[in-house]
Amino acid sequence: MNIFFGTLAILSASGVRGYALPGACSGICTNTHDPSIITRNGIYFRFSTGGRIAIHIAPNITGPWTYKGPLLPKGSIINLRGNQDLWAPDVSEVDGTYYLYYSVSTFGSQTSTIGVAVSNDLENWTDLGSTGITSDPSKPYNAIDANLIDVNGTKLLTFGSFWNGLYQVQMQTPPTSARTGSTPYQISHNQADKAMEGPTVFRNGGYYYLFFSKGSCCGYDKNMPAAGKEYKILVCRSTSPTGGFVDKSGVSCTSGGGTVVLESHSGWVYGPGGQCVYDDPVQGPILGYHYVDRRIGYADGQKRFGWNKMDFSDGWPVV
Structure with a gap:
């Protein structure tokens, strides 16, 4: 047996956390920040940060991925600095229409x-422009990294990065703007370490799982973070989609809770994060993310598309 993989098997069997390697990926798998996945008529669509939201398609989650072009070729109509460099796409289908938040x-x-x-x-x-969800230094949150979940007709948008954690707001139907009178409320926060962002709420069984990324996301080739401070993916869960999220130890997500789902491992998978969670029609629940392959390089443009199946059989997602 290969000594390296034999060691991984022993660690897993002994209860020490081990992780599966990223799933196979062919075609264009590099420079894929913050991937969001969806399928239509058997074709996989992958949206990612950069290139005014890059669109790639494939016949399978494994590829081969080919480039289709930018989602918004002229950038966003929002009159704000950064409207030509759009981030963190999140795509959902609601009543036959696709909505992509950026x-x-x-x-x-x-x-x-x-x-x-x-x-x-x-x-x-x-492009419909702004949802009306904005932020500035007078607000406790940062209005980026949106994720939509539809709960029996109630549309909830979860968002946030650093500052005072992750927030949620109820949306109109159709979900193009916040519901009148709905004020964003906090659902996750870590006072000691505010490096929390990119929420994804996913329902499985009787629970709603709040996935988020934590740590230093970018610029590893210029400023390598201390060991363990790089990006990783964590989760809390609740029986309600609107709050009460706790980690596996029972610590509230608003008090710094979070159970690690995926982190650097195997010697070459480094800083996984910017995740999406998708109930794949073929694979079942999958975790999509970007990561650095230490064997290739640490630059942001070298980040790879990663994905893994997730097992929820014990009530918590395992990669």
């Missing part, structure tokens, strides 16, 4: 807006 901001800034574009086919998109 962020307009600049790195390290709290002056941000969540925008939305709509489509009937995932290829041709109409």
